[in-house]
Amino acid sequence: MMRALLLDRPGPPSSCVGEAPRPAPGVGEVLVRVDAVGLNPVDYQLASGGHPLWTYPHIPGLDIAGVVEDAGPGPEPRVPTGTRVVWHQDLRRPGGLAAYATAPTDVLAVVPPGVGMAAAASLPCAGMTAYQAVVRRLRATRGQYALVQGASGGVGGFAVQLLAAAGATVIATASPSNHAYVRGLSADAVLDYRRDDLGAVLRAATEGRGFDAVVDTVSPASAAQGLRLLRHAGGLAAVAGRPSLDIVEPFGIAPSLHEIALGAAYTHGDVGSRADLAVMLTELLRLVDEGALTPLPIETVRLADAPDALERLAGRHVRGKIVVRLEEPSPA
Structure with missing residues (x-):
C-alpha cells in the first residue's frame, strides 16, 4: 500500500490523504517513486467533472516528476532504474499525487542534473x-x-x-x-x-x-x-x-x-503523438538547464494541502505554479 490523495467522487475537491494499492508497471511501463507533482487548472476541472473511465477513489495529478524504481515485463526499458524523469500523465489513468505512479516509457523525459525536481514538475502541462x-x-x-x-x-x-x-x-x-x-x-x-x-x-x-x-x-x-x-x-x-x-x-x-489540446495526444493521438510529448518536454528541460527559459515562481505545498491549492487554482489568479512535494514514501 502507499499514501495517496484520494478523490471520493466528482465535484469540488473533497479528497483526503489515505491508503491506496501500490501500482504495478505493465508491459513497456515503469514504476516511478514520485517526488513532485505540478498542479494545473485542468486538475481542478477534471476533479469537478470526473471522467467516465475513472474508478473511485481516484488519484489526481497529471504533471509528475520522480525516480524510476522498477520496470514492467518486456524488453529492457529505455529509461534505466534510478533515472530522474518527468512526464504529463494520461488523464484516464491514476495520477501522481501518491508515493508511486506508473507511466509508459515513451512519454518520459529525463531530468538534467542541473534542474530541480520541483522545477521539472512545473513544466509539463503549462x-x-x-x-x-x-x-x-x-x-x-x-x-x-x-x-x-x-x-x-x-x-x-x-x-x-x-x-x-x-x-x-x-x-x-x-x-x-x-x-x-x-x-x-x-x-x-x-x-x-x-x-x-x-x-x-x-x-x-x-x-x-x-x-x-x-x-x-x-x-x-x-x-x-x-x-x-x-x-x-x-x-x-x-x-x-x-x-x-x-x-x-x-x-x-x-x-x-x-x-491546443495537450492531453489529446493520449485520447486521440497515436504512438508518435505520445512520443512527441517526451520530445517537447526534453526541449523545455534543455532550455531551463541552459538558462534560456526560466521556471515560473513555484509555491510548494504538502500532499494534504493539495485540495486547497486546487481550489485556489480554480479562481484563475494564481501567479506562477503550485507544486506538491511528496514526503518520503513509507515501506511497501
Whole structure:
C-alpha cells in the first residue's frame, strides 16, 4: 500500500490523504517513486467533472516528476532504474499525487542534473502547451507583434518567455497586481484586461497593424477578442476554448486558428503523438538547464494541502505554479 490523495467522487475537491494499492508497471511501463507533482487548472476541472473511465477513489495529478524504481515485463526499458524523469500523465489513468505512479516509457523525459525536481514538475502541462502554441503552431519569429491574454498564469508565463526568445514584441494582458511580474518575464508592455477600451489600446500597441500571433489562455470570449485583433494571415492559439471563425469576414484577414489540446495526444493521438510529448518536454528541460527559459515562481505545498491549492487554482489568479512535494514514501 502507499499514501495517496484520494478523490471520493466528482465535484469540488473533497479528497483526503489515505491508503491506496501500490501500482504495478505493465508491459513497456515503469514504476516511478514520485517526488513532485505540478498542479494545473485542468486538475481542478477534471476533479469537478470526473471522467467516465475513472474508478473511485481516484488519484489526481497529471504533471509528475520522480525516480524510476522498477520496470514492467518486456524488453529492457529505455529509461534505466534510478533515472530522474518527468512526464504529463494520461488523464484516464491514476495520477501522481501518491508515493508511486506508473507511466509508459515513451512519454518520459529525463531530468538534467542541473534542474530541480520541483522545477521539472512545473513544466509539463503549462510549458508544453505554451511550446505547442508558440513554437509548433504559431511559429513566432523576430519582428512580429504577439499578444498573450492571461499572461500571469502558467501557460501565459511560459508563452511570454518563448515569444520574447523568438524575437517578437510581446504585449500581454493581466490584472494590475501582476503587471510587474509579467514585465519581468520579458513582456514589452502589460495592460489591464478589464479596460473598457482594451481592444483599441491593444491595436494601437501594434501601430495599428494588428497582431501576427495571439495566445489566449482565458476563455472563448477572450479568444474571440484576440481573433479580431489579428493582422492579415495572423494566427491565434486557443488554450481555454476556441472562438468561432464566423466573427471575422470570410476571405478578409484570412486567420489561422489553432486549438491546443495537450492531453489529446493520449485520447486521440497515436504512438508518435505520445512520443512527441517526451520530445517537447526534453526541449523545455534543455532550455531551463541552459538558462534560456526560466521556471515560473513555484509555491510548494504538502500532499494534504493539495485540495486547497486546487481550489485556489480554480479562481484563475494564481501567479506562477503550485507544486506538491511528496514526503518520503513509507515501506511497501
